[in-house]
């Protein structure tokens with residue numbers, strides 16, 4: 001081993017020891033027995049050099065419970081469905097066994113052998129994140145080449161990398177399919193593993209057809225597996241998520257052969273002999289009666305036990321000042337912390353990002369000359385699917401490394417992203433499906449660390465709590481009035497001012513200031529109007545049971561406009577919204593199917 005290598009290993013060891021000491025100082029609030037196993041990585045059957053990497057380079061002292069349970073199964077070559085809470089280390093569950101096997105081949109694998117393992121993920125950020133972990137794990141196995149393919153990247157460069165050969169490939173489905181069809185130098189004859197990370201989300205995003213095509217092109221549907229049984233390469237496919245539910249049944253059935261269920265108790269997937277269709281939603285509706293599915297419809301999803309889950313009940317017209325007050329309160333209480341704030345649309349992210357970056361307010365804190373100060377002093381980032389790839393990448397990386405910051409995002413950040421030390425999640429717009437609630441709050445309270453989450457609900461939406469309860473998430477009400485009373489107004493603090501949020505003097509004065517601010521900033525005013533339209537559209541897009549809980553008819557659109565600091569409901573909205581609703585109704589009637597998630601506008 002070279003001196004440089006030794007030095008870097010020593011530095012890594014020191015870094016990991018400091019990290020572990022920090023954790024011991026009290027960051028981890030959960031009982032370690034709930035997260036970590038008492039076994040060691042080597043006792044799971046992993047190669048000693050890989051165990052050293054996990055320990056020294058990654059700073060992992062012991063496997064997590066799901067790692068201890070799943071790694072031996074995956075090492076044995078069995079297909080598997082892995083369901084475990086957010087932030088419990090599922091990435092290593094599949095990467096470690098792949099590396100273990102690849103490094104042990106008698107004839108060292110070469111780039112010209114092409115791709116041995118393929119990991120499919122729903123978003124570009126997750127693609128990069130898994131790639132970075134893989135890079136670290138492969139540090140001592142330089143002959144195993146990692147790589148990634150994803151939308152937004154340069155196709156020709158990707159082609160060139162594929163031509164040279166990538167042993168372990170991380171990809172988003174659309175771009176992978178593109179290369180499978182068009183890049184003749186892409187060698188995948190040695191493919192042994194296909195992993196679907198966040199399997200349910202890949203299907204929810206409407207990639208079902210792509211996945212089906214990918215599986216056929218790779219010869220990895222169950223029927224083709226059976227034909228290939230006699231060939232020398234055995235396939236092993238894995239599906240993972242914190243919310244594996246009935247939506248992945250089709251995928252599981254066509255891609256997994258006698259799978260082992262981990263974290264799904266005794267639920268089994270029934271074997272089938274033909275290829276079922278993976279439509280955009282992955283729904284079972286069109287096959288009802290034909291297939292008896294064994295993954296339950298109502299999943300009791302595992303939310304980290306140490307996570308404090310709250311809801312904030314706010315009348316629609318007061319949403320914006322309440323959001324700003326909550327943010328201010330959180331950062332005043334703990335100036336060095338990271339918060340992720342979720343919205344339903346890209347436009348809402350853009351509007352609130354501009355507002356928070358520029359909004360000044362004089363009443364808090366009162367200053368001598370009455371000079372206005374930026375309302376929220378923390379670093380702010382935004383991340384959504386309509387941003388340029390470069391901006392997306394730099395926001396993602398920057399928020400990862402910051403010690404104290406606020407990230408405004410759509411659901412593009414909800415799945416799998418591992419931002420260190422996020423203490424708080426705010427869901428300003430409701431997530432819709434309970435699965436998305438679980439993944440959004442899962443960006444905090446990872447691996448036993450503490451975390452808090454806030455879900456904004458209007459009084460008319462409060463029944464949504466029952467829906468969450470059905471899935472195992474219990475929320476308590478946040479004492480909002482007490483917090484609002486704590487803000488200084490006319491030099492006075494902590495006075496009981498009102499029993500009603502929408503009549504609270506602090507809320508009223510902040511709302512007034514926000515409206516004047518928007519009127520003085522034509523660009524932000526434009527963003528507010530756009531965000532209003534998208535918000536209403538997104539609200540009408542709730543499906544099934546959720547449509548009953550989030551009823552557009554019950555909304556007062558004037559109050560919705562107020563929540564974007566608009567004094568009046570923008571007039572164009574009526575038309576555009578009606579057009580949109582009519583179009584959707586026509587589509588639903590024609591196809592009988594729910595429309596695909598519009599990835600570009602919503603996330």
Ligand SMILES: Nc1ncnc2c1ncn2[C@@H]1O[C@H](COP(=O)(O)OP(=O)(O)OP(=O)(O)O)[C@@H](O)[C@H]1O
Nearest residue numbers: 060062063064086087088089090091242416418447
């Ligand atoms: N054995 C371990 N010891 C210490 N830290 C670990 C261990 N395994 C994983 N981690 C760390 O735990 C964090 C969460 O891991 P990971 O992102 O794989 O979780 P996940 O279960 O996939 O979460 P999600 O469901 O949100 O995608 C990461 O920072 C990872 O480095």
